[in-house]
Ligand SMILES: O=P(O)(O)O[C@H]1[C@H](O)[C@@H](OP(=O)(O)O)[C@H](OP(=O)(O)O)[C@@H](OP(=O)(O)O)[C@H]1O
């Protein structure tokens with residue numbers, strides 16, 4: 001295998017390591033693998049599994065791979081592994097026991113990850129801890145820990161949603177001090193260190209760590225400026241040397257790798273959280289750490305022949321019982337009492353270490369940065385309009401009006417707090433996007449509600465255009481008959497199409513837009529799928545039922561919403577910007593989560609239009625064609641009234657604490673059915689609406705006004 005070949009095999013990071021290997025090859029250094037062994041090492045590393053290198057190459061002369069000639073070479077392998085880049089390390093540590101296909105997936109996944117990291121700079125990841133903890137949690141039945149598993153999940157989610165999840169692990173470093181953790185288990189051995197400095201840098205972009213690792217020739221050991229969480233996993237399952245089928249034969253045996261030994265080793269610090277200064281001053285420690293890793297792995301290698309002597313096959317999967325495994329690893333020279341004590345000592349040590357590491361994972365700020373986990377939800381609006389952005393931003397397809405409006409709102413001191421912050425316009429793959437604050441960021445698995453504001457949802461322009469040159473919309477006709485089969489006129493039926501204003505007006509009439517000045521577009525409860533099934537939610541009672549369902553009758557959340565709406569209303573009333581814009585199709589996005597965090601923002605300004613300077617809107621007056629009134633504040637007044645009515649109702653009936661009382665979703669009748677006796681003609685239904693509400697609700701909530 002030539003250096004050329006090594007390079008071909010590698011992605012960028014691995015290429016760097018390939019160079020490193022070839023340098024080692026050139027170096028006349030007995031601590032390095034000889035030229036014969038180097039390709040083998042490379043190949044083994046590519047295939048993954050520390051022990052595979054060790055076992056097949058050190059012990060199996062019948063291996064199809066070239067044998068390693070000396071223990072020195074084996075030690076050198078160890079060193080190579082310690083110097084290996086992140087990608088290789090992850091590969092090596094995680095592919096053991098996987099099928100080759102899975103290994104391939106690891107590589108692919110990893111490459112993808114790394115690419116993502118480069119391209120999308122904020123997508124930081126902390127690969128090794130995630131990986132380690134994942135393995136730990138899945139495999140360790142005795143100490144099932146959900147939290148670390150979450151870490152992995154969250155890591156994945158964060159990757160998906162484009163969040164910076166913490167600094168990328170800049171160091172791969174075995175910090176091993178002894179072989180003590182090895183002899184008590186036949187499971188994974190986790191050796192590692194987490195230092196505080198890294199833990200406290202939760203939202204750093206990964207690319208700096210990445211590039212510095214590249215500058216470093218792929219080896220992360222020397223990055224003094226990037227102290228980090230350093231873990232390594234050595235899957236020792238193969239060491240036990242029994243074959244896989246025996247696990248099935250002995251159901252009492254723990255499944256393969258049932259126990260995890262954790263050896264958390266410290267370099268210079270007495271605390272598991274090394275201080276940053278200790279890291280910074282630890283110029284020599286990486287080499288010391290290398291040495292200790294070297295020693296540890298050497299011990300493993302030395303142990304192997306004893307272990308392997310009881311097994312004819314070294315490459316088969318482990319299924320030895322815990323005891324057998326311990327037996328096998330015990331030194332034959334040791335007296336039994338001493339051996340037993342050593343084993344116990346190792347166990348206790350392992351447990352202590354595990355406790356420490358567990359505590360670190362659970363309580364570290366690093367972990368908390370992972371807690372910023374949520375699936376980003378687009379509740380309403382046009383599909384495909386959004387993309388994840390960087391650093392707490394999202395990208396929305398550019399519409400000039402919206403970008404202008406967001407920019408104006410962001411620079412309006414009275415309103416800037418009530419809308420997503422505008423972060424400019426960017427181009428992605430030739431398409432323009434408005435970059436704006438992601439409002440969901442501060443929340444944990446939030447509940448969302450989108451209320452479209454105003455008594456009118458189409459622009460006057462659209463109406464004028466439709467009169468001049470009606471454009472028939474079949475899609476809108478279909479949406480209409482799906483909800484109200486009898487709604488289309490005969491003409492519309494014949495052409496199987498309606499105009500946009502016709503459709504929009506119909507939507508306003510069947511929902512609360514026409515009577516309350518807002519309508520619910522969608523609700524997503526934290527633990528449920530989003531629903532847009534509110535097209536027919538029209539009456540006060542129906543709307544209130546939906547609200548109560550949304551807030552789970554949580555009084556504290558409700559109070560926050562009311563406060564926020566009131567101050568928003570006040571700010572809007574005082575804003576010149578607001579009075580000089582016709583705000584059509586804009587929504588209020590309500591967001592709260594189980595921590596009690598709750599907030600509301602104005603979103604969607606795609607149809608918000610600046611008025612001629614002579615014109616101002618009060619946003620409460622009735623709309624007459626030409627006056628451009630939108631009824632935005634009319635809707636807000638009603639929202640506040642309805643929320644306050646719910647608050648009164650809840651305070652009368654609810655227990656004194658603010659615990660959410662889980663409400664059932666409003667029934668189909670409550671939400672989706674306009675009663676038979678209500679005909680939704682624009683003019684005549686106020687009375688019917690009142691009758692309907694009186695029937696449905698004992699508590700009539702006073703609203704500011706009701707349009708018919
Ligand atoms: O909600 P349904 O009943 O599906 O109707 C939709 C919404 O009213 C959209 O408004 P929003 O984006 O505010 O949700 C509107 O987009 P506009 O905002 O472009 O008017 C769509 O018009 P078309 O995009 O023309 O289909 C219309 O079909």
Ligand SMILES: Nc1ncnc2c1ncn2[C@@H]1O[C@H](COP(=O)(O)OP(=O)(O)O)[C@@H](O)[C@H]1O
Nearest residue numbers: 378379380381382385420437438439440450604
């Ligand atoms: N800044 C934001 N932060 C978080 N979620 C947002 C933000 N803007 C929009 N959304 C989500 O996207 C949905 C649709 O947004 P909207 O601006 O109304 O899109 P459209 O213009 O396609 O109608 C909202 O209901 C909300 O769930």
